[in-house]
Amino acid sequence: MAKIDAIMGWKELDLGCVIRQPGSSRAFKTGDWRSQRPIVDREKCNKCGLCWIYCPDLAMVPAEEGYYKVNLDYCKGCGICAKECPKDAITMVLEED
Amino acid sequence: MAKRIGMEVSIAASEAVKLADVDLIAAYPITPQTHIVEHLAEVVADGELDAAFVPVESEHSAMSCCIGSSAAGARTFTASSAQGLALMHEILFIAPAMRLPIVMVVANRSLSGPISIWNDHSDIMAEQDIAWIQTFAENGQEVFDLVLHAFRVAEDSKVLLPVIVNLDGFTLSHVIEPIEILDKAEVDKYLPPYKPKVRLDPRKPVSMGLVGIPEIYTEAKKATNEALINSKKVVLKAWKEFGDLFGRYYNPVESYKTEGAEVILITMGSISETAMTAIDKMREKGLPVGLVRFRLWKPFPSTEFKKAIAGAQTLAVVDRALSPGGACGPVAEEIKAALYAERGRPKVFNFIAGLGGRDVTVENFEEIVSKAFTYAKKRPKQLYEMIGVREI
Ligand code: SF4
């Protein structure tokens, strides 16, 4: 299970919990509660990029040769990409499988 | 030089805000706070104060706007009452969590229902856990002084927390009193410009007001609470310096004729002046009674309070708000909790008085004290008592 490093004591917190480093939320891997993951079938994929556009967590990312692949650090398994894919190229599979 | 002039207390509050040279006021008018923000709108429109006046569409927006303004590093003020304060409720918790030194005046008014525009403390007592520093004024001069003190404390780099100055609606807000108004040079000596430690600035981007996941929420709450508890040092220091500069010294808890007092009345706000008159009258008759009143309410000045009531056998705590279904009124509750672990603690009796604008008279205080003497000998059945309530 992905885990974050938020183990600091209360005295170490910055004033009002302010974050001074832009983009630091990348360090927070949000994909640990996923129960399903998307599998892209490149045989069916037409590289339209709708999965990339619709993914609410920017977890579907451009890959080699114009395809798209999932970044499991952040994918929450919502299935939106599979639902929106016009070519039915994405299948959701249970994490345990 | 400071001038002593007859002035409506609401206007004195806004004059203090003007002298503090605030950058932004966001407010929605509500009785009995209206004159405060009306006057500020006027001084901004007349060019007497170089500030943004944001006439928001609700108190929820007023507090949201104040948070944005304060986060940008601006000296920020608002004022409200009763339903307006209640409408701010969810946003009130966010300001201290983000450590924003907003100053707010609350002209205390009873919460509906039934609909009431009149004075009691039910509005602010419903906001006990918001983590703001809170003071209560007794008279017009205190209102003026406490507003300046509020900015000074809030913006201190060791504090950085919002402050509420409470003043009784109508009985204070709408009366004209002789008030010494400091001049700009004097105020500048006391109140340096606000230097934020961190603020929204595109040249130095930061993120504020973020999610506190379960791994961080508890620590974040602890940090804010510690800041609130520790703010007392600065509250006291800022009062001391105010006294050194202008000759008016303030304490978190004030005592009146408590020496040798068997029964001590406990009050907050403007009824304390009537209570003093009552104490004088009772002392003349030879009754050993005194008065202790809170000026600082949050952080609760436990040490100072215990010192002030030391030696008394009985406390008669007057609450101006009801805590329905609870053990007693909110002030008595705090006091009982503070004294529980004390050896030889006094008996505490609680009286609810002055709800929804009903006057609390000298005779009421005499009744309260006389009951406290009786109850000290024979404990009453009820946990608290509503004064002046008609039974038939
Ligand atoms: S399952 Fe949801 S989160 Fe994961 S890649 Fe698809 S759209 Fe994004």
Ligand code: SF4
């Ligand atoms: S939406 Fe479907 S077809 Fe389009 S790029 Fe993604 S996987 Fe390929």
